[in-house]
Amino acid sequence: MASIMRSSASAARGASARFLHPTVRPARCLRSLSTTSCRRQEDILDISAIPPTPISHMSETEMMMAESVSKFAQEAILPKVREMDEAEKMDPALVERLFEQGLMGIEIPEEYGGSGMNFTAGIVGIEELARVDPSVSVLVDVHNTLVNTAILKYGTAESKRKWLPRLATETVGSFCLSEPASGSDAFALKTKAEKIADGYKINGSKMWITNSVEADFFIVFANLDPSKGYKGITAFVVEKSAKGFSIAKKEKKLGIRASSTCVINFDDVEIPKDQLLGEEGQGYKYAIGLLNEGRIGIAAQMTGLALGAWENAAAYVWKDRKQFGQLVGEFQGMQHQLAQAYTEISAARALVYNASRKKEAGEDFVRDAAMAKLYASQVAGRVSGQAIEWMGGMGFVREGIAEKMFRDSKIGAIYEGTSNIQLQTIAKLLQKEYTR
C-alpha cells in the first residue's frame, strides 16, 4: 500500500507539472456532477485507512485530471469539434497536444515517460474529453486502456523499455481483434500466425480498427494453432511500417466520425520473435482481461457524452431560448425532463466509478464493468436524443454539438461488446451467484 501511496503522490506532483494550468487550483470544481469531490481528502486508494466515502469523491490526482482535462478540452478541442466531424478526420496537431498533456500515457510509470497515474484518473480524463468530443475521447481511451495496458500487463521488461516511452510520448496505438466474420464471437477469428525462422508471419484481415490512421503500433490477435481453437489465439505487436501491412479501407460512419475506423490487411507480415506479446496461446485471456477494463473506459466516454449533451441543452433552455414570454427551461414539463436525465447521468457515473474503484482495489469487477457500459450507453442515447428535442430546431441543425452527440452516442451500444453481450455477461454472472 505504501508504494501505491508513494506513486500516487509522485503522480500528483507530475500532474501538477504537466496537466495543471497555473491558474487552476485543485479545490476548484469545474463540473457540476462532482461537487462533492471539491472537498480535499485523503487518497481514496488507501481504502482500509479511511471510512467509506461517496463514490464520486476523487483523490487530489483525479481532481487535477478532471480540472486540467476539462480546461484543455474547452480550449483546444471545442473549437475543432465541428470541423473534424465534417472532415471525418482527427487533427494531427491535436493528437500531438494529447501527448504533450500526458494524456497518452496516463498509467505508464514516470520512469518510462508516462504520467504515472491510477486507472480512475484515466477514467476521469476519458469522461472529460467525451463531454466535449467523444471522438477524441475514444482515441485516448483505446490507446490507454487497451494498448498501453496490454504492454504494461503482458510485455517483457525489454518490451516495456522499448515501447512504453514511445506510447507515452509520440506513438498512437490500436487494438486489432475484430474481423469481417468475427465481432461478438471474437475468438472465431481467422487471422493466422505461423512460426518462421526468426519470428512469426501473420496473414489475415482486421475490421473496424479504431485509431488505425493515426497509429503506428498495433496489438494484433492471430491464431497460431487453429487446431487448438481459441486456445491458439496469440497476441503480437505489429508496426505500421511492417512490409505487408496495409489499410484497406477507411469507414464512413454515423458518429464519432473524427475517430478513424479501418479495415487492415496483413499479407505475409513478418515480425521478429520479440514482438510476441506475453505467451503463445494466451491471447484470448489477454483480450478478455483487457476488454473487461476497457469497457469501463467506454462507459466513462458515454457518461461524459451524456453530460456534455445535457449541459449544452440546459444552457440553451435556461439561459437563451424564450417562448410564450419565458425561458423554455422554466416550464415544468421541461424541468422534470432535465431533472430525470441528470439523475440518470449521475447513476451512470456512479456505476462507472464503482467499477473503476473495484478494479483498482483488486476486486472482481467484470459484472460492474458490464453494467456500467450497458447503462451508460443507454443513458447517453436517451439523454442526447432528448437534448435535441429540448433545443427544438436548434438541436437538429448541424451548428452546435447536439446532433453530433446523438450520433456519437450510438456506438456505445456496439463496440467493446454490444449491449446484448453485456446483458449476457451480467446474466451469466448473476445466475452463477444465485444458484451456488
Ligand SMILES: Cc1cc2nc3c(=O)[nH]c(=O)nc-3n(C[C@H](O)[C@H](O)[C@H](O)COP(=O)(O)OP(=O)(O)OC[C@H]3O[C@@H](n4cnc5c(N)ncnc54)[C@H](O)[C@@H]3O)c2cc1C
Ligand atoms: C466505430 C467502431 C470502432 C471499433 N473499434 C474496434 C477496435 O478498435 N478494435 C476491435 O477489435 N474492434 C473494434 N470494433 C468492433 C466492435 O467491437 C464490434 O463491432 C462489436 O464487437 C460487435 O461485433 P459485430 O459488429 O460483428 O456485430 P455482431 O456480432 O454481428 O452482432 C450483431 C447483432 O447480434 C447480436 N448478437 C451477437 N451475438 C449475440 C448473442 N450471443 N446473444 C444475443 N445477441 C447477439 C449483437 O448484440 C448485435 O445486436 C469497432 C466497431 C466500430 C463500429
